[in-house]
């Protein structure tokens with residue numbers, strides 16, 4: 333087959349960057365994105381499919397002669413979209429439900445790591461209906477901070493770091509009562525607090541062979557200096573200086589290899605993108621969590637650094653031929669600043685006119701996240717609106733190029749962090 337018609341599932345900044353990268357491939361036939369955004373529309377057609385209706389997706393694939401489905405976000409993976417499409421002989425890139433459990437259940441992930449001696453924080457698991465047991469356990473331990481985590485998918489809202497017993501009691505009550513957590517918090521993981529700096533490593537695996545694509549550090553909190561509420565992600569930079577080549581070797585040998593072989597041994601061969609969230613502690617790297625897909629906004633700094641044809645790489649993965657491939661990077665630094673609507677992650681307005689999108693310099697790319705198009709104008713349509721990604725020979729240059737381009741874009745109530753990448757700069761300079 334020369335050209336592949338592709339259906340990309342998702343509609344955020346991550347999916348725009350994937351569509352942008354796929355658009356550079358000679359192998360790309362027609363690209364459909366569901367639901368997509370005005371950014372993905374530049375590379376193909378956006379289609380309004382309900383990703384929870386698996387049958388609609390397989391009907392669309394048959395009708396449009398789609399030859400490959402690429403799944404961006406975690407929810408359809410954890411819900412088993414891969415398994416459903418595979419049963420219908422539709423080639424798909426993304427882990428099966430049983431492998432996506434690495435993200436879908438923190439309890440599964442922690443116990444998996446214990447079974448395979450993969451370094452992670454000490455933990456215990458409790459049933460939501462026995463929170464007294466959890467409290468007793470924490471009281472006996474009596475070391476703070478302590479981390480409480482809802483077992484299931486919680487969109488970044490299921491983790492609580494508590495500094496004392498009162499806070500633990502308050503959080504336990506909240507977790508029990510909050511209806512948005514009721515599914516995710518059937519089980520509760522109580523975890524030792526790890527001191528250190530976080531970073532993530534992104535891996536592509538065909539179930540047997542895996543390659544590290546690249547690494548990054550993201551910024552989850554809304555405010556400068558990592559303050560305020562958690563968000564979906566306010567920015568990222570890549571590579572992360574905290575990941576020295578020595579630590580990366582350790583991550584590969586002690587974490588990635590055993591994860592891929594462990595999943596094989598448990599007959600849940602991991603196929604797709606594996607996101608390994610790490611804490612670099614005094615005692616070496618430890619896993620904070622696994623995700624079963626690219627991060628958003630980390631994907632937006634990683635894919636522009638990748639010299640390989642992404643579609644070629646993904647096809648090789650679907651055909652279990654990753655052993656024939658190696659990863660090529662362009663050795664540039666990249667920084668991504670997320671422009672958000674004022675009020676996010678709380679309430680915010682939509683429909684603000686965005687200007688300045690055409691003024692981008694050569695050293696920067698703009699990815700759309702929460703935008704919409706009306707009569708040729710681009711409007712805000714979400715909390716996280718746009719991603720500005722700048723590159724440079726040094727991290728400092730990448731950050732400067734990014735912010736110079738951020739300043740060209742305007743909409744009412746535009747808010748962004750001013751310190752994306754600062755932690756990395758500090759580490760390089762010290």
Ligand SMILES: Nc1ncnc2c1ncn2[C@@H]1O[C@H](COP(=O)(O)OP(=O)(O)O)[C@@H](O)[C@H]1O
Pocket residue numbers: 453479481486487488489490491523524525526527530552609620621
């Ligand atoms: N054991 C831990 N020690 C210190 N910080 C933690 C620990 N576990 C989680 N965190 C912090 O909480 C954040 C969210 O936790 P994570 O396990 O990644 O859950 P999710 O991304 O599903 O919300 C992490 O990025 C990290 O900053």
Ligand SMILES: [Mg+2]
Pocket residue numbers: 609621
């Ligand atoms: Mg996380």
